[in-house]
Amino acid sequence: MNSLRATLLLTLAASSISAAAQPGKALLPELIRTVPSPYREELETLHTAIPTEEQQAALQKIAAQPEAGLILALKYIGQQPQAFDFLTKQLSKDTDANHRLLILTQSLRGQVRSLQASSRSLHSPSAVRAELAEQPEKRMQLQTILEHLVATDSNADVALEAARDLRKLNWGVNGQFLLKAADNAHQRQDTAGETALRKEAYDWLPYDEQVNLPTFLRTPPPVFSAVPESKAIRVLAFGDFGNGSPAQKQLAATMLTYSKQHPFDFGITVGDNFYPRGVSSPDDPHWVNDWEKVYGPLGISFYPALGNHDYLQADGPAAEVIYTHKSKTWHMPATFYTYTAGPVQFFVIDTMEMSDTALYQQQLAWLDAEIAKSKARWKVVYGHYQVYSASRGDEQNLIDRLMPVLRNGVNLFLCGHDHNLQELQSDGGVSFFVSGAAGASLYDFTQKNYTRTTFQAKQNGFNVIDADQNSLKVSVIGMDGTILKSVDIH
Incomplete structure (x- = not known):
């Protein structure tokens, strides 16, 4: 050899x-x-x-x-x-x-x-x-x-x-x-x-x-409501976090402090929920140590997405879906799904499947159909892998497969995977944010002469989404609670 x-x-x-x-x-x-x-x-x-x-x-x-x-x-x-x-x-x-x-x-x-x-x-x-x-x-x-x-x-x-x-x-x-x-x-x-x-x-x-998970785990339920349509919403968003690190716990404390002045209606994660290899079952110690103890004090429900590290044990994705039935804070009804909250419809995608496997057609067809029939004022898609990024670079499979669907009326795409905070230039009316800095080790911005970046910060942080019928605003919050960037999306 x-x-x-x-x-x-x-x-x-x-x-x-x-x-x-x-x-x-x-x-x-x-x-x-x-x-x-x-x-x-x-x-x-x-x-x-x-x-x-x-x-x-x-x-x-x-x-x-x-x-x-x-x-x-x-x-x-x-x-x-x-x-x-x-x-x-x-x-x-x-x-x-x-x-x-x-x-x-x-x-x-x-x-x-x-x-x-x-x-x-x-x-x-x-x-x-x-x-x-x-x-x-x-x-x-x-x-x-x-x-x-x-x-x-x-x-x-x-x-x-x-x-x-x-x-x-x-x-x-x-x-x-x-x-x-x-x-x-x-x-x-x-x-x-x-x-x-x-x-x-x-x-x-x-x-x-x-890849051969039971079909029901990859079958999203009909669209459901998390918050009444008439209500303005504030949403906590972050990714790449579940390692029990001091950075994860310190940032969670910052989230709690922030929420006391600016209460969240619910939270979302953009994947890599548990390091280094996801969870082994709905009873894995990670659930208590790196989820419930850390984010339970926020007192809100979360609607998570899967990341690549969540796929690194055979039963990991299934465990994250099934844990929904054990927890008051964790709601993942399938590996991809959609729900409404106030004036926004959120679409949660499994980018591992969409970018790395031949199974993406079913999920992509579902997403296209759900976006087409949505009557929400704002449409937000979130998942783990980046479409554009100044760290790993652009993810060509998602550009080829996902972007034609996003351009049909989606306002915001939020992701993680790169362990930092970024805003990228809009494409086809879609705004792009990377929020992968909630506890994992941070990444440099390695793409030389990269022109899509409009904001970047190599520090731990999270995002806040504020939405009513008139506006959709995305804020980037640093480790100390400082607003690093705030963008109104029209």
Whole structure:
């Protein structure tokens, strides 16, 4: 496995080379002999011209990386939609495990991302995305090929990479195929491969179980009322908190002090409710220690969203839904749901499902329909993952999937995930706030030259939403109770 890992690491730099804006040509004579004949012939069939500068760079690497020529060839083959059949056939025909690994990492990975309906991949041109997105049968074909590769390939590194691609296409099946691969490695007496495959399998089996949660946990109830429509409301909002840290407890004390002068009608959370791995059951000690004791003194009900850390135990999401029936403060009727409060309709989404799995269509269709029929003066959507952020950057899956729905009348999107406080430029009439600073360790703003930020603060804090029939105001409150930013949304 070590030699294949070394090959894979050496290819990472090559995968980031952008095509030079200069005339290209077929393979240079010195490079031709380093590329196996099937791949040379496919380049010729595709009439692919590779910039001379990139070919010369590959030649300079060959002494240390003999596969440099093949890596370059596969990079350009993978950019052609018509090469799909050739590449998938080579996965079964090519007996060299290094070659199969490179097909996965250098050619097919970009097409996997395209089939994922995302423009996240920098190495997947728009032409590839457009063609593949219109051909769902190719998604199923590639999924079947990857499943077979994970379960049967004679090389553990190839099986691992195939599993990582399969995960992008279809959550909920990775663990079972990886366990088959581990059994095969055991029969081959490949101890290192078996260990790596079993570790990956056990890491992902809990996620598989979560994706296959009972349907009723993912079935939102009809819209319900939390506060009468005629009443103006004040809402406490925060995220990324449940770790029992001094910062969490100090900020909760600030919330309590603030509420004595400005009473809250209820609260919302934007996920990562419990660290480091969510809760194990409705009786987990986290509930008392990091929820009831900390926020119970506020004397209000909360309507939480799930975050990625809430998914890190197999029973975590189910436990958070079921705890609703044990608590006076916690109300999560499903993994996504909607309710009205005063002049606002709130839509709580599961961004883990919406961004990271193939299950998002049902939730997105529900959200679109609920927004369309809402008669509320204001519409607020909240969940965990960011759409825009100056820390982790923009979440392309949510831009692709969620933004077209948000632009249909939503006024505010509130999230966490990045552990700081931000306001971002509006998009399509939607205002954006990040509120992920209620106790977890704080994040820097790492996106250089990021232009969407209108406010940012690396400190613990929370948000307050005030709404009546005439106005919707969002305030950012710091650790000491100071108002750091206040915005009227029109």
